[in-house]
Amino acid sequence: MKGMGQSKLIYSFRARLLLIFALLLVTTLGVQYQLNEWERQRVARIIEEQEQALAAGFSLAIESLSSPERLADLSKKKRATFLEREADRLINILIVDDVGAIPDRLDPEDRVTDSLDPKYNPQQQPDGSFHYFKLGEVPLPPIIEAEQNPTGAGNGATDLLSAYVRPTEAGKPRAFPFPVLTDQGRSYIIIILGSASASYAPSPWRVIRPLLPTLAILLLATLVAALLVWRFTRPIRELSQAAKRIAAGDFDFQVPAANRRDEMGELAAVFNEMIAGLRRMRQLEVELHQAERSAVIGRLASAIAHEIRNPLNYINLTLDHLRTQFNPTEPEKRAVFERLTKQVKDEVARANARITELLSYSRPSRLKLRPLALRPIIEDVLRTVEVQAAENGIAIHLEEQTASPQVLGDAESLRSLFSNLIINGLQAMDGHGGELTIAIAPAEDGRVRVLVKDTGQGIPPEDLPHLFEPYFSTKETGTGLGLAIVKKAVEDHGGTIQVESRVGQGTTFTVTLPAASDAAHRRDAEP
Known part of the structure; x- marks a missing residue:
C-alpha cells in the first residue's frame, strides 16, 4: 500500500506541477548566483586595477614631494616600473598646497604646485614670478574624499582603503585626495583615475545580461505552464465531448484519457465506468421492453390462436368432408372442385402457419x-x-x-x-x-x-x-x-x-x- 501511495504521488498532476516549479526556482537561484559571482569577480578585478593605479600614483607623488623634479619628469624615468602598466588608468596626479580660504580642507582656491600633466604646472612669468593654477581651474571627475589619519598625516594604505569604501560605482572616472603634512604645511595629493578597461567597464549588455536569465526562466515557466494546462485541459475537453455524446444517447465509446495516471486519468476511468453502466442499463431497458412486448404479444397470440384455430380446424374438416361426400362425378367439375378445395386448404394451412410463427416467437423457449x-x-x-x-x-x-x-x-x-x-x-x-x-x-x-x-x-x-x-x-x-x-x-x-x-x-x-x-x-x- 505504501508503494502504491508513492506511485500515485509521483503521477499526481499537483506533485508534478510543484516539482516543475521547484526545479524552475532552483534553476533561477543557480543562474542568479552564477551571474552575481561573475559580477563580483569583475568588481574585484576593477578594485585590483584601481588599487595598483592608486599605489603607483601615490608612490610617484611622495617621491615628487621629496625631490626637486616634476611629476612629469619622474614619470618618464619610471616608465619601466609598474607605473607603465597603470598608465592607461592613471590620468593625472596633482600636488595641491592648502592655501585656500578653508584651512585643512580642499577648496577651489588651493593652488596646484605640480601635475603629471605639464599644462597645469606653475608657469614662470616675464618678471620671474610663477603663475599657479587654482584647483577650481583643473577639470576633475567626482572627488572621493578619503578619511584623514588621526595623526593628521596621510597613510597610503589607510587612505586607499577608505577611498575605496566610498565609491558609488566601480570603474567610473574619479579623483582620490590624500592629505600630507610637509615642512611647508599641509598639501594634498590628488590622484585622478580614468574609466576601467573596456572589458571591466559597465555597458548596456552588462545591465541587460542579469535580466536575460530571468526572462528566459519566465518564458520557460510560461511554456511549461502552457503545456501543463494544455495537457490537463485536453481530457476535460474529451470529457465534455463525451458528455454531449451521452446526452445524445451514444454509449458505445470510451474516453481515451483513462490510460493517464494522474487525477484526470482517474476521473476518465470513473467516467468510462459510468458509460459502461449506462450502456448496460440501456440494454436492460431494451430487453425489459422486449420482454414486456413479448409478454403482451404472447397473451394476445394465445387469444388469437384460440379464437382463430378453432374455426380453421372446422373449415379444414369440412373441406375434407366435402371432398369425400360431395365430389362431382363429371371429370371437368371434379377438377374444378379439387382445385378450389385445395386452394382453400392451402390458405387455411398458411393462416395456421402464421399463427404458429406468432406463438413460436411470443412463447418462452423450452429447448x-x-x-x-x-x-x-x-x-x-x-x-x-x-x-x-x-x-x-x-x-x-x-x-x-x-x-x-x-x-x-x-x-x-x-x-x-x-x-x-x-x-x-x-x-x-x-x-x-x-x-x-x-x-x-x-x-x-x-x-x-x-x-x-x-x-x-x-x-x-x-x-x-x-x-x-x-x-x-x-x-x-x-x-x-x-x-x-x-x-x-x-x-x-x-x-x-x-x-x-x-x-x-x-x-x-x-x-x-x-x-x-x-x-x-x-x-x-x-x-
Whole structure:
C-alpha cells in the first residue's frame, strides 16, 4: 500500500506541477548566483586595477614631494616600473598646497604646485614670478574624499582603503585626495583615475545580461505552464465531448484519457465506468421492453390462436368432408372442385402457419438440448422445399468439406431456424431463378459455422439494421416474424448471426453455433 501511495504521488498532476516549479526556482537561484559571482569577480578585478593605479600614483607623488623634479619628469624615468602598466588608468596626479580660504580642507582656491600633466604646472612669468593654477581651474571627475589619519598625516594604505569604501560605482572616472603634512604645511595629493578597461567597464549588455536569465526562466515557466494546462485541459475537453455524446444517447465509446495516471486519468476511468453502466442499463431497458412486448404479444397470440384455430380446424374438416361426400362425378367439375378445395386448404394451412410463427416467437423457449449434427437437419429441411425450388428454377447446393463437430441444440428449434433462412432465400429469388448455397464448416474458434447464400435481389442498406426486428418485412404478405424467430433461436443456442447483402447480387446469412463439447464445458464452468 505504501508503494502504491508513492506511485500515485509521483503521477499526481499537483506533485508534478510543484516539482516543475521547484526545479524552475532552483534553476533561477543557480543562474542568479552564477551571474552575481561573475559580477563580483569583475568588481574585484576593477578594485585590483584601481588599487595598483592608486599605489603607483601615490608612490610617484611622495617621491615628487621629496625631490626637486616634476611629476612629469619622474614619470618618464619610471616608465619601466609598474607605473607603465597603470598608465592607461592613471590620468593625472596633482600636488595641491592648502592655501585656500578653508584651512585643512580642499577648496577651489588651493593652488596646484605640480601635475603629471605639464599644462597645469606653475608657469614662470616675464618678471620671474610663477603663475599657479587654482584647483577650481583643473577639470576633475567626482572627488572621493578619503578619511584623514588621526595623526593628521596621510597613510597610503589607510587612505586607499577608505577611498575605496566610498565609491558609488566601480570603474567610473574619479579623483582620490590624500592629505600630507610637509615642512611647508599641509598639501594634498590628488590622484585622478580614468574609466576601467573596456572589458571591466559597465555597458548596456552588462545591465541587460542579469535580466536575460530571468526572462528566459519566465518564458520557460510560461511554456511549461502552457503545456501543463494544455495537457490537463485536453481530457476535460474529451470529457465534455463525451458528455454531449451521452446526452445524445451514444454509449458505445470510451474516453481515451483513462490510460493517464494522474487525477484526470482517474476521473476518465470513473467516467468510462459510468458509460459502461449506462450502456448496460440501456440494454436492460431494451430487453425489459422486449420482454414486456413479448409478454403482451404472447397473451394476445394465445387469444388469437384460440379464437382463430378453432374455426380453421372446422373449415379444414369440412373441406375434407366435402371432398369425400360431395365430389362431382363429371371429370371437368371434379377438377374444378379439387382445385378450389385445395386452394382453400392451402390458405387455411398458411393462416395456421402464421399463427404458429406468432406463438413460436411470443412463447418462452423450452429447448431440449442434446448433441446434434447439423447436416441431417438441414437435409430434412431441403427435402420439404426441393419441389418449390425446382419449379422456380433454383439450384440448391449443400456443402461440407470436412466433418463439422456436433452442436448442443434442440432439433425442432434448429429445424425452424434453417427452414426460415432457406425459405427466405428461395423467396428472394422467386420467379427469377438462381442458386441457393448452404455451407457447413468448423469455425476457427471451435464453433460451427453455417452460411446460407442466395443470388437474389439483395437487401437495401437502409433495411439491414432492422432486418431482425419483429414485424419488420419488405414483403407485402410477410408477417416480419421469420427472421426474428431465427435470431431468437440462434441466441437461445448461444450463437450469433450476421448478414451481408448487396442489392442485385444476393444475401449471405452466417450462423455460428457453439460446438457440443464447448457448450458443455461452458455449462459446467458456470457457478
